[in-house]
Amino acid sequence: MTWWSKDAKKDRRSKGRGRRRGYQKTAGFVALSEERHMTDPNEDAGSFYPSTGGVDLEPGILDRALALVAFLRENCPWDATQTSQSLIPHLLEETHEVVDAIRADDPHALEGELGDLLLNLAFQVIVGEEAGSFTRESITARLEEKMKCRHPHLFGLGEKEDWERIKAREREEGARVLDGLATGLDPLLKAHRIQERVSGVGFDWSDTGGAWAKVAEELEEVRVALERQDSEAVEEELGDLLFAVVNLTRLAGFHPDKTLDQANRKFHERFEALEDLARERGISVSDAGLDVLDELWEELKRKRM
Numbered sequence: 001m002t003w004w005s006k007d008a009k010k011d012r013r014s015k016g017r018g019r020r021r022g023y024q025k026t027a028g029f030v031a032l033s034e035e036r037h038m039t040d041p042n043e044d045a046g047s048f049y050p051s052t053g054g055v056d057l058e059p060g061i062l063d064r065a066l067a068l069v070a071f072l073r074e075n076c077p078w079d080a081t082q083t084s085q086s087l088i089p090h091l092l093e094e095t096h097e098v099v100d101a102i103r104a105d106d107p108h109a110l111e112g113e114l115g116d117l118l119l120n121l122a123f124q125v126i127v128g129e130e131a132g133s134f135t136r137e138s139i140t141a142r143l144e145e146k147m148k149c150r151h152p153h154l155f156g157l158g159e160k161e162d163w164e165r166i167k168a169r170e171r172e173e174g175a176r177v178l179d180g181l182a183t184g185l186d187p188l189l190k191a192h193r194i195q196e197r198v199s200g201v202g203f204d205w206s207d208t209g210g211a212w213a214k215v216a217e218e219l220e221e222v223r224v225a226l227e228r229q230d231s232e233a234v235e236e237e238l239g240d241l242l243f244a245v246v247n248l249t250r251l252a253g254f255h256p257d258k259t260l261d262q263a264n265r266k267f268h269e270r271f272e273a274l275e276d277l278a279r280e281r282g283i284s285v286s287d288a289g290l291d292v293l294d295e296l297w298e299e300l301k302r303k304r305m
Contacts, residue, residue: 065122066136073126084127091120103261165200177201188256191246204251211248218244273300 072079094117101110128134150166152158177197181190198204205211218241225233249256274296278285283292 062118063136065118066125069119069122069126073130079123082123082127084124087120087123087127091117091124094120162200167200186257188246188260191243192250192256195247195250208248208251211244211251215241215244215248270297270300 069079074080094113098110098113098117101113125136125139129136148155148157150163151160153160177200178194181193181197185193195204218237222234222237222241225237246256249259274293275285277296277300278288278293283296285293
C-alpha cells in the first residue's frame with residue numbers, strides 16, 4: 001500500500017473522481033487505466049496521513065502489480081487457471097523467503113523476494129475481484145478503518161489503548177477470546193499468540209517471576225514423568241514445558257520465534273566450527289564419540305564461537 005500526502009491525494013481525486021476501473025492494452029501489456037476515488041479515512045478525524053518522509057513515490061505505483069497479474073491472467077494459460085487455493089503453497093514459500101532475506105540482512109535479496117511476495121498478494125486480490133468476493137477498494141478501506149481503530153490517538157479519535165484490548169472489542173459479540181486464531185500457525189507462534197490474547201483480558205502475570213516459577217514447576221513434572229517411564233505423560237509434560245518457556249520469553253520482552261532462530265543459528269555456526277576444528281586435528285566427527293566432541297564444543301564455547 002502506498003501512502004502519500006493529503007494534498008497529493010486531493011489532486012489525484014480531482015483528476016479521477018467517478019471514473020471506473022478499466023484495462024487498456026498498450027504495447028502488449030495491460031495498463032491499469034484507473035484514477036480511483038479513494039475516501040480519505042481521516043476526514044472525519046480532522047487529521048492527515050503522514051508524508052512519505054521525503055521519498056518520492058508516485059501515488060498508486062503498487063497498482064502496477066495488479067495490472068501485471070491481470071495481464072498474466074488474460075495471456076498465460078497457467079496463470080489463468082490459478083485459484084486462491086492453488087496459490088497457497090507459493091504464497092507461503094515466498095513469505096518464508098522474505099523472512100530468510102531479512103534474517104540474512106541481504107537488501108538485494110529482500111528486494112527481489114518482496115517483489116515475489118507482492119506478486120502473490122496481487123494474485124489473491126485479482127482472483128478475489130474476478131470472483132466478486134471483494135475489491136482492491138474494499139481491501140484498502142478495511143485496512144484503513146482497522147488502523148484507525150487500532151491507533152485512535154493518531155487520528156484524533158481517542159486516547160491510546162492496549163492493542164489486544166482493542167482487538168478483543170473488535171471481535172463479534174459473544175466470541176471467545178481465542179476465536180479467530182489462524183489454524184495454520186506454527187505451534188510456537190500459536191502459543192505466543194494464545195498468551196497474548198489471554199493477556200489482553202488480564203489473564204497474565206505482572207512480571208517474569210510467575211512465569212519462571214511455572215517453568216520450574218513444569219520442568220519438575222517432566223523429570224517425574226521420565227522417571228516413571230510414562231511416554232504419554234512425558235509428551236504431555238514436555239508440551240506444557242515448551243508452552244511455559246514461550247510465556248517466559250514473551251514476558252521477558254522477546255518473541256520466541258526470533259529467540260529460537262538465533263539459538264538455531266548459533267548452534268549451526270558453532271557445530272560447523274567444531275567440524276573445522278576436528279578436521280584440523282585429524283579427528284573424525286562421526287567416529288570421535290561424545291566425550292571428544294563435547295570437549296571440542298566446550299573449547300569453542302570458551303572462545304565464544
